[in-house]
Amino acid sequence: SYELTQPPSVSVSPGQTARITCSGDALPKRYAYWYQQRSGQAPVVVIYEDSKRPSGIPERFSGSSSGTMATLTISGAQVEDEADYYCYSTDSSGNHGVFGGGTKLTVL
Amino acid sequence: EVQLVESGGGLVQPGGSLRLSCAASGFTFSSYWMSWVRQAPGKGLEWVASINQDGSEKYYVDSVKGRFTISRANAKNSLFLQMNSLRAEDTAVYYCARRVGSSWQWYFDLWGRGTLVTVSS
Numbered sequence: 649s650y651e652l653t654q655p656p657s658v659s660v661s662p663g664q665t666a667r668i669t670c671s672g673d674a675l676p677k678r679y680a681y682w683y684q685q686r687s688g689q690a691p692v693v694v695i696y697e698d699s700k701r702p703s704g705i706p707e708r709f710s711g712s713s714s715g716t717m718a719t720l721t722i723s724g725a726q727v728e729d730e731a732d733y734y735c736y737s738t739d740s741s742g743n744h745g746v747f748g749g750g751t752k753l754t755v756l
Numbered sequence: 757e758v759q760l761v762e763s764g765g766g767l768v769q770p771g772g773s774l775r776l777s778c779a780a781s782g783f784t785f786s787s788y789w790m791s792w793v794r795q796a797p798g799k800g801l802e803w804v805a806s807i808n809q810d811g812s813e814k815y816y817v818d819s820v821k822g823r824f825t826i827s828r829a830n831a832k833n834s835l836f837l838q839m840n841s842l843r844a845e846d847t848a849v850y851y852c853a854r855r856v857g858s859s860w861q862w863y864f865d866l867w868g869r870g871t872l873v874t875v876s877s
Binding site for chain 1 (some may be wrong): 802815817818861863864
């Protein structure tokens with residue numbers, strides 16, 4: 649089955665740039681999406697179709713994708729950005745959704 | 757208000773059954789694919805199943821195929837997940853989610869708050 653691989657944790661100081669990567673063999677042909685999940689809450693999409701930002705998401709969130717790797721970048725991370733982040737995509741059939749294992753972002 | 761509200765979770769013994777429901781409001785439910793996504797305690801997100809607008813297409817993650825059935829009632833703006841032969845590893849918060857995008861590249865733009873299913877004796 650298809651897998652997306654993320655680092656388990658990333659840590660930055662407030663104001664620094666946080667980068668979270670996601671690797672997957674199908675990413676050259678599939679969009680990557682990124683979800684933020686704060687403790688005890690439902691996930692919220694912060695980036696869709698590799699690099700698009702939904703309305704209401706701060707500009708410090710950006711996404712990119714090249715080859716088999718997608719990257720979520722948080723420029724000038726804030727304490728309130730501390731959360732779990734999941735990359736997501738669809739498999740080669742287009743019929744199944746796949747999440748990465750998640751990355752815990754610590755901002756302190 | 758655009759929202760999804762899940763219900764039906766609870767404690768069930770291994771081998772038992774449970775039916776989850778999701779009530780949609782604030783949007784044209786019958787126009788969207790819908791999905792269930794789960795999250796085991798302390799673990800990551802896992803897509804479980806999706807259903808198309810009229811219920812004629814359904815897809816499942818391999819681990820629940822043959823045990824879970826996704827369905828919908830458009831007249832009642834409701835999504836369901838019938839879970840049979842439950843196992844301890846099915847213990848999770850189950851989220852109802854609205855699916856958007858193309859037929860082969862899609863994601864979830866609206867989520868409910870989730871309902872907890874615990875499988876234990």
